[in-house]
Amino acid sequence: KEAVESFNRKYRAKHERQFSWLKEELSEQGVDTEALVAQLQAFQVAIPSWALGTGGTRFGRFAGGGEPGSLEQKIEDIGLLHALNKSSGAISLHIPWDIPEDPAHIKKLAESHGIRFDAVNSNTFQDQKGQQLSYKFGSLCHTDAAVRKQAVAHNIEVIRHGMALGSKSLSLWLSDGSCFPGQQNLARAFNYTLESLREIYEALPEGWQFLVEYKPYEPNFYSTVIQDWGTSHLLCSKLGEKANVLVDLGHHLPNTNIEQIVAILINEKRLGGFHFNDSKYGDDDLTVGSIRPYMLFLIFNELVEGIRQSGGDSNAYAWMIDASHNVKDPLEDLLQSVEAILLAYAQAMLINRESLDNAQLANDAGRAQQILQQAFRTDVRPLVKEAMLRSGAALDPLGLFRELKVRERLIEERGASSQATGL
């Protein structure tokens, strides 16, 4: 806290200048800056427990050093991120990579860092040590009822872990599918999946949400059972009200209009959560906003509408980052992702909705574009900084991270070769 304060003192004057200039500009446009900053302050995005180590591909992984070697250390890392930006006050756990052996202790530790437990994630895309039956040919869709049963039981166990930690949602991503034409009866795989999901759904406690993620390919390269938002939506509507679609930004075929998917899901009240990342080719899991910031802004344009419909709650959906860091420091990368999300949210809140609506009703495409780009081209960094300042975060979280030599200190503490569990 002290480091944050003395850091902010150094940059405060410059920030005040920039913020008051922008505030004046925006008030001329009729924007309520105070309300906007409060919305930004409220926004919290969950950090996945699997993204704190260096990622890699099947060709190799280049560890960065000082990675968290236990769940406790992962929580400490997220606590650090949250202390720096006050916008990442939640963790999303992956079972069995991060089984909380002593949930009461883990919960207390997280609380001491101001962190709550967001969605818990199940894993039936790998075989674990000592596991009886293999998921090589699928889990919830498997032709063998015993495998399906094992996968259902795992998901129910994940719910139990979540309950002990105060989590309120189960997030499910299935790799189930097939690698070759003819390998799998596509309709049967779907039906078995639905049947298995129903059993998991039945085990969901009151007030819980079931987040169903989709993805077109990988690791299966011919078919994936839950391949797109339509399939996910279909399953959710068959399951019931607690089931909602989870949109991972990297899980679309090239050039898909993701903002349109988001708009329709909001309209159908079936949007549950988000996995933020960016991509150029596939499920690249790159830093949010590093490749297609305009698309992110257009998505947030829809999300702002959804947030408005939910009474203005910045956390109306389960926000999570799902990224992998191949050559960057994972903690730095996460700070950059959170910042990119806040910037897109701020820009989208600048859109003059009434004018946009009028332009749309008048079929004035030129005016509509102008309204969007006016918002997108505004440098909203002072708004995000102001939100950080008011919440007690650093004016420049990444700058402070480097100034404090956090990574060097973590390497000293944990060693150069400590590796985090995860992908």
Ligand code: AOS
């Ligand atoms: C996989 O591609 C999905 O994005 C999952 O949401 C996530 O990456 C996985 O569950 C983490 O292991």
Ligand code: ZN
């Ligand atoms: Zn994901």
Ligand code: ZN
């Ligand atoms: Zn993914």
